[in-house]
Amino acid sequence: MIGRLWAIAFNTFREAVRDRVLYNLILFALLIVGASVLFGQISLDINRIVLINLGLTAISLFGIIIAIFIGIGLVSKEIEKKTLYTVLAARPVRRWEFIAGKFLGLVMTLMVNAGLMSVGFFAAVLYVSHGLGRADWPLVTAIYFILLQFVLITALALLFSTFSTPIFSSIFAFAIFALGTFAEDLRGFAQMAHGVTRWAMTFASYLVPNFAALNVISQVAHDTPVEPRLVLLNTAYVVVYATAVLTAAVWIFGRRNLK
Amino acid sequence: MAAIEILGLEKSYTTGFFRNKLKTGLKPLTLTVEEGEVFGCLGPNGAGKTTTLKLLLGLVFPTAGTARILGRPIDDIEMKRWIGFLPEQPYFYDHLTPLELLDYYARLSGVDARERKAKVARALARVGMGEHGRTQLRKFSKGMLQRVGIAQAIVHDPRLVLLDEPMSGLDPVGRREVRDLVQELHDEGKTIFFSTHILGDAETLCDRVAVLNKGELRGVGIVDDLVREVKGDVEVVWTGAQAVGPIEALGARTKITGDVLRVVLPEAKLDQALDALRQNGARLTSVTPVRATLEDYFLSKIDDAKDGASADGAHATEVRA
């Protein structure tokens, strides 16, 4: 089982890595990181803040874009191109193994991407601040939270991919990402409502993935450390939420007729 | 033990915007394929051949009925180690090379790491793709992809191989090679179940065939037996033009080559024809039975369908092509 999961994950990774689009996106993100160094120099005294804000935002957004565009095709493209037939039909591969393998493969891809972009980012930080020290730890936390964002969005894109076409999946995924960045405001809205509306809105606002708490970019740009408790809670939240989403994906995909 | 046992397997789909239309994919089907057999599943496009395969392989779920493969239920994961499958018009991960692709599939099928390399190489060589092992699949022609497809179906040395339209997309040489390969696999004792709408392939390869049309089984059996079911024709050759009138009165058209006259008649009318020749003083040269082909059987089964003549006409043309 582990062998099969790994094989599927690795194949997914290999497919993504051999796609030229991926490199273009990474290159673009690194360009933005580089540009932010220049941008910081022309604004007064905040080059480090600009670099951190822009650099981490680029890593996060491009990662999200990559996650969505690869994620939405993970299952639907295999169904459409019928490559799935040769995997699921006559190989001892369970459907949940396929989903889990695909998920791991894409998460692996995103980790490597983020790793590459982070190297560029830290090089830029090094250049701007003439050294890295203890004060830069919050940056690592911010990048860790970005990785957690990737895990969430990958799981969601994969879920949509099991029942929808790539176009609709990408719309869903972007919409839910946008909603998720306003998750805290949604919960605020819910508290202001009354009666049944309040009940329904609270329910919906807790269902939406919470991307807000995973974005600490502006906080670390001002050198404010992130509370260790938040790191722990966010990790637990992402693990639980992603597991729920993947379980739903397996649920749907397991019953699906692959015509 | 039977390689495939199908018991009342049935599939209907709901279609339409509100999922309110019921469409039959396969009417209850009962069929047994013995181990070591080459079994052909015949039928025009849309007859239910691919649906049958997908049901057997767990890609779609049956509305009713069950099936067993190699003695195990179809949702048994372990059983799948021992089967290979070539989908119709296979697509593969085109960023991979055949070597990588087959290695991936062999891994999934649980082939031991030590044997994997040798098995992959052997499977590629068997389909004549040994030299193209390191070219990305995106650069392959349709025929080459079909060969890779066959290679992936046999890479893990399965006991049962299911092939959906294995000859499609191949040139005459390729078809010949695939026929030889199927024969080889048969000689190795493997069971082969394939679907096709090309009758010549089925006739030369299959021990037994099943004919499907519109999701329904129309006939199953040994090719020779099936053909015999179709009443054959006879060719009558004679000299003496005076007999042409009475013979043509039986509903046949005479061909004339110099003095020699010939006509093809249903066997049942042979006696009447011989009487006519005798009465008109013609000289009989020969009477030869014309052997019925699988195509004749096939067409007779397809025509049995009581539905729209035009649709059947379309199917028939396709079958002849």
Added chain:
Amino acid sequence: MMKRDLIVHTAFAVVVSLLLGASALLLRQVDRVRADEPLQEVLYIPSPKVVERLSLGYKGLLADIYWTRLVQYFGSKHRAKSRQYLILEPLLEMTTTLDPKLLPAYDFGSVFLAQKPPEGAGNPAAAARIVEKGIRENPGAWRLYFQLGFIYWLELKDPAKAADAFERGSHVAGAHPWMRVMAAALAAHAGETETATYMWTNILNSTEDKDLRANAIKRLLCLRVDREVTILQERVDMYAQHHGRAPAGWQDLVADGLLRRVPLDPDARPYQLQDGRVHVQDMEPFPFITRGLPPGKELGDLPGEKGFKVVPQATLTP
């Protein structure tokens, strides 16, 4: 077959629901941690115009989101009895730039902004500016003039401008009739307690809102205290002038015939007399008094912790 399906579906449904439930619980914890963080004081984009551009035209929605955020920000700060509302003004500026027609933002926002800490941000000048902006955008909303008049009168202590605001507002169609009276009263008796009494009595009589009525009553009681303290102080001063020394207690004044008995405040507690100065015993029930404050709480000091609820005057039903 069907039964097995049912079991599988139920199992999946239960597992997914449990996981989502657990994630919601974790989310509550996350929110709790996040609420304590200073992050809230960080305004991501300080320029309302930039936010307007970035909204890609979806200004209304964004304004609603900013407004919600503002209310939450104010609410959490207020609960924490904070004296600093750093980003209240920019948030309000942002909200009203994104949606200049969002009347509640002007109504409530200006109150939040104008009142003294810890009731509000203590920035009446900014509040007046934002309400003026609201009036420019919504010249037909008489409540904004009303709000502006209050800010000038109560917070900025500028009766002339307050009178002007009431005057302008009284010309708007549908304006409350006594806005004109207010304007006249303010112009005539700038800042006098009679004007205030008149105004609060009007409010008390014209609204059904419980909070608003309670507030008006409290205001009126405070005004009564102001009036009584003024009179008492006059008597005490008279005594001092006559005797060359401050009275030792109310009994001295009663003995002199200046008072009939020991005076009681509206809460039925005796007024205090100390070194010739009159003050209330406890200002807890009279948070708005301007005269007779207890020692140490004299005007100029900010009122300490007191539990008076912020009541936006603008919810007045005409």
